[in-house]
Amino acid sequence: MAEIVAERYTGASIKRSEDPRILTGAGRYVDDIKLPGMLHAAFVRSPLAHGRVLSVDVSAARALPGVVAVLTGADLEAMTVQAPDPLLALFTTGGPTAEFTLLATDKVRFVGDPVAVVIAESRYLAEDGCELADVEYDELPPVMNAAFALDPSSPPLFANLGDNIARPHSRNEFGDVAGTFADADRVVDFHIDVHRHQNVPMEGRACVASWDADLAAMTVYAATQSVHITRNGVATRLGIEGDKIRVLAGDIGGSFGLKIGASREELAVAAASRHLGRPVKWVEDRGENLTASGQAREESFDVRAAVSNDGDLLGLDVKMVIDTGAYPGMGTMFPDIMQAMIPGPYKLAALGFESTAAITNKASYVAYRGPWASETFVRERVLDLIAKDLGLDPVGIRLRNLAARTDPPALMITGRPLVGVTSKESLERVAEMVDYPAFRRRQVEARAQGRYLGIGVATFIEAAPGPRGPDGALGSESMRLRLEEDGIVALFTGQMPHGQSHQTTLAQIAADEFGVPFEQVRVVVGDSDVVPFGLTGGSRSATMTGGVALHGARELKAKVLDFAAHLIEVSAQDLLITDGNVWVRGDPASAIAVSEVARRAASGQFGAEVDAALEVEATYDGGQGGWSGGTHCAIVEVDVETGIVKVERYAAVEDCGALINPAVVEGQIRGGVAQGIGAVLLERSAYGEDGSFQSATFMDYLMPTTCDVPRIEIEHLETVPLDADVNFRGVGEGGMIVAPPTVVNAIEDALSPFGVRIYEQHLPPARILELIAAADSGQ
Amino acid sequence: MADISLTVNGATHTGSPEVRKTLADFLRDDLNLTGTHVGCEHGVCGACTVIVDGRAVRSCLMLAVQAAGSEVTTIEGLATDGGLGTLQQAMWDSHSFQCGFCTPGFVMQATALLSDHPDADEQQIREALSGNICRCTGYQSIIDGVLLAAQRNRTLRNRER
Numbered sequence: 001m002a003e004i005v006a007e008r009y010t011g012a013s014i015k016r017s018e019d020p021r022i023l024t025g026a027g028r029y030v031d032d033i034k035l036p037g038m039l040h041a042a043f044v045r046s047p048l049a050h051g052r053v054l055s056v057d058v059s060a061a062r063a064l065p066g067v068v069a070v071l072t073g074a075d076l077e078a079m080t081v082q083a084p085d086p087l088l089a090l091f092t093t094g095g096p097t098a099e100f101t102l103l104a105t106d107k108v109r110f111v112g113d114p115v116a117v118v119i120a121e122s123r124y125l126a127e128d129g130c131e132l133a134d135v136e137y138d139e140l141p142p143v144m145n146a147a148f149a150l151d152p153s154s155p156p157l158f159a160n161l162g163d164n165i166a167r168p169h170s171r172n173e174f175g176d177v178a179g180t181f182a183d184a185d186r187v188v189d190f191h192i193d194v195h196r197h198q199n200v201p202m203e204g205r206a207c208v209a210s211w212d213a214d215l216a217a218m219t220v221y222a223a224t225q226s227v228h229i230t231r232n233g234v235a236t237r238l239g240i241e242g243d244k245i246r247v248l249a250g251d252i253g254g255s256f257g258l259k260i261g262a263s264r265e266e267l268a269v270a271a272a273s274r275h276l277g278r279p280v281k282w283v284e285d286r287g288e289n290l291t292a293s294g295q296a297r298e299e300s301f302d303v304r305a306a307v308s309n310d311g312d313l314l315g316l317d318v319k320m321v322i323d324t325g326a327y328p329g330m331g332t333m334f335p336d337i338m339q340a341m342i343p344g345p346y347k348l349a350a351l352g353f354e355s356t357a358a359i360t361n362k363a364s365y366v367a368y369r370g371p372w373a374s375e376t377f378v379r380e381r382v383l384d385l386i387a388k389d390l391g392l393d394p395v396g397i398r399l400r401n402l403a404a405r406t407d408p409p410a411l412m413i414t415g416r417p418l419v420g421v422t423s424k425e426s427l428e429r430v431a432e433m434v435d436y437p438a439f440r441r442r443q444v445e446a447r448a449q450g451r452y453l454g455i456g457v458a459t460f461i462e463a464a465p466g467p468r469g470p471d472g473a474l475g476s477e478s479m480r481l482r483l484e485e486d487g488i489v490a491l492f493t494g495q496m497p498h499g500q501s502h503q504t505t506l507a508q509i510a511a512d513e514f515g516v517p518f519e520q521v522r523v524v525v526g527d528s529d530v531v532p533f534g535l536t537g538g539s540r541s542a543t544m545t546g547g548v549a550l551h552g553a554r555e556l557k558a559k560v561l562d563f564a565a566h567l568i569e570v571s572a573q574d575l576l577i578t579d580g581n582v583w584v585r586g587d588p589a590s591a592i593a594v595s596e597v598a599r600r601a602a603s604g605q606f607g608a609e610v611d612a613a614l615e616v617e618a619t620y621d622g623g624q625g626g627w628s629g630g631t632h633c634a635i636v637e638v639d640v641e642t643g644i645v646k647v648e649r650y651a652a653v654e655d656c657g658a659l660i661n662p663a664v665v666e667g668q669i670r671g672g673v674a675q676g677i678g679a680v681l682l683e684r685s686a687y688g689e690d691g692s693f694q695s696a697t698f699m700d701y702l703m704p705t706t707c708d709v710p711r712i713e714i715e716h717l718e719t720v721p722l723d724a725d726v727n728f729r730g731v732g733e734g735g736m737i738v739a740p741p742t743v744v745n746a747i748e749d750a751l752s753p754f755g756v757r758i759y760e761q762h763l764p765p766a767r768i769l770e771l772i773a774a775a776d777s778g779q
Numbered sequence: 780m781a782d783i784s785l786t787v788n789g790a791t792h793t794g795s796p797e798v799r800k801t802l803a804d805f806l807r808d809d810l811n812l813t814g815t816h817v818g819c820e821h822g823v824c825g826a827c828t829v830i831v832d833g834r835a836v837r838s839c840l841m842l843a844v845q846a847a848g849s850e851v852t853t854i855e856g857l858a859t860d861g862g863l864g865t866l867q868q869a870m871w872d873s874h875s876f877q878c879g880f881c882t883p884g885f886v887m888q889a890t891a892l893l894s895d896h897p898d899a900d901e902q903q904i905r906e907a908l909s910g911n912i913c914r915c916t917g918y919q920s921i922i923d924g925v926l927l928a929a930q931r932n933r934t935l936r937n938r939e940r
Contacts, residue, residue: 031816251878
């Protein structure tokens, strides 16, 4: 008999097990759920940025046939618990926190702020009901930018705070900041702005809440990055025990950081279901998504850089203000991450970092793919600006300033070790890929013909999950694994994939480690009664969940072999599992299917002395962890007559350690880059000075299309294994972190004949023309 | 309400939708064909694309009553014998999609494109799909899937000759 040969899955672009249902229309998203007696919700929303609510008259709406109920802010306040959101409570940085109700009662604080919810037999009728709601407001002066918010004369959005500061000003210093700046050859100042833009998943927020009065229990069908965090939010605000709430999630149409926890609208829908004793569905429409789901970025930075005449970046002193929008939340936590990350992979020896978080009359700040990304934008922009001042090349100034890979590794001035960081290798390789010297020659020739080409590079590192440094913990990830009687290895994970392909990638790892065909692994997600706590976010799942899948499969295999040793009456050390069969080493004829082993274990024929429970609860601490990172390069052409920027070529060299599934990894990188290109050339969440919201449709909020995103060339470095088993590192956010500075650097390079300097991130055609005109006139 | 009769994926359906009901909502709510997704309700994102009388249309911009007497194909109508059609298979092989929400629209738009232009090149594919928004992929994998399907169709046609 031939030897049993196993296929190896990890590292191969295995086709996704998610795809057959997605490609045939058989995916199950929240809007596809229909329950008996289900009602539909629509929200009455504020047309004003800032106003006092004088009266809410919903009598006409309540009288409309088909409308079952209309709940105002006051109604909901009476039927819910006033408590801080448990997710946001984690991020509170001390001091008083803003107090507010689920739906507006006393005040509205941004255009789109929910004021009442109409519950009707159909969404059409619910929206008819919204038209009939009559809300009277007393308009207040809107606070539309952080500078005004921080001015003591601005009207406070929240009475209990008394000002518009979500997080008090703080300053921290690392290294000898004063000495570094005093001794530097040059000190240069910049003001850099990052504009407001947003996640825009193709499926907006959505939920179906279904209250069972007999059981006093709630089922919520959610679009969420974590069924447990959603469950905890509903439990807290509705005053229900967590174990009386089951959160289920199926396919989710993207998120990019938006769908964490339970939003005010989703909590209102859950409360309405309990109130009415019927299931209630709410699916956010695109207008609501753009207006009210949340927005990201919008940070400004006053930067001082201490520089040597040779181009050494010696120190940075940064004053940052973040505009957290109306309802303070995650925006208050990101300044700390930006502070920690702004040195990047460079030798920066001194850093001063100040931050303040302002409250304004805009949609609330939410996490968006690489929420701390502006640190990379600022740093990579500053390096190019310094290079221009000194007549240095952008590649050269980076090579000069990157920390060398040493043993022990260099430490970032903010503390973390740069272990295994291959920024220098990625920069050198990307310059080779695009033949950097040849591009410079072509650029000169093109300029002679009146064409403006530019090249930009930018380098990033991402803590995905980060190195195991002196401060230790990388967190912990749990997974339950079970060998089922049909031979399926079932993985129960708290990851909640919404495009990340976990049902494929985790199965690849477990199949290899346990020894079954890929098709024989089932990844179970999206049921808070069944899966352990988890969250898909922060680019952590490759290491943390990949790691627990590997170690958990190893533990389960050991357990199965111990049991099989009783069956076959050999030592477990002499047993192998290959291709779904347990067999005695050297004797393929001895093979029995793992399904048979599992059936025998379930038969109950063994006594208590034999452990026949073929299930393990595994946890993983991240092992040695590590960084992801890389360098990207864009070549652009700017039409100086129209201001249109075309990205002609885009190359990325990335190091995320060992690849689980290269096609999945490259999909993550390309998707992130596309969002970064969109952020620079197209996307902006725009408000007027009067507080009006100006980008509530896809005709105003412009998304990148097939004609905007070029082919993206990707190469991988896998230079430095850190861990004996788990060297997979996260790759979800890097593209979105590094693409904006890459593209802006290329645009500035293209416009260098005009002397254009760029201190902002949003560069639509009109702005390009303004920059050229301003530089021409010597402004 | 208005009584209508139309053919969807080869089967005749009758119904009495409200006059204001969109074709997308009629397919999803009345016929339980939830494969068609609604992504923007204003005709920009293309997620709701279906084929009506041979042309790709936005089912969020068309009323159900306007489809009376028409032949409609949705993503549920493409799979053959419970398997995948050539385009779907090529998109699976190309890792075309991630979250899958925009997928039905891209598949239907590309189906219409390949039906009219079986030899479409990359630039033609990019232009034909430029009215469909995907937030996850950066589009390259989708375009590669359409190119692969076109190539496989060519091979099939050549073999038949």
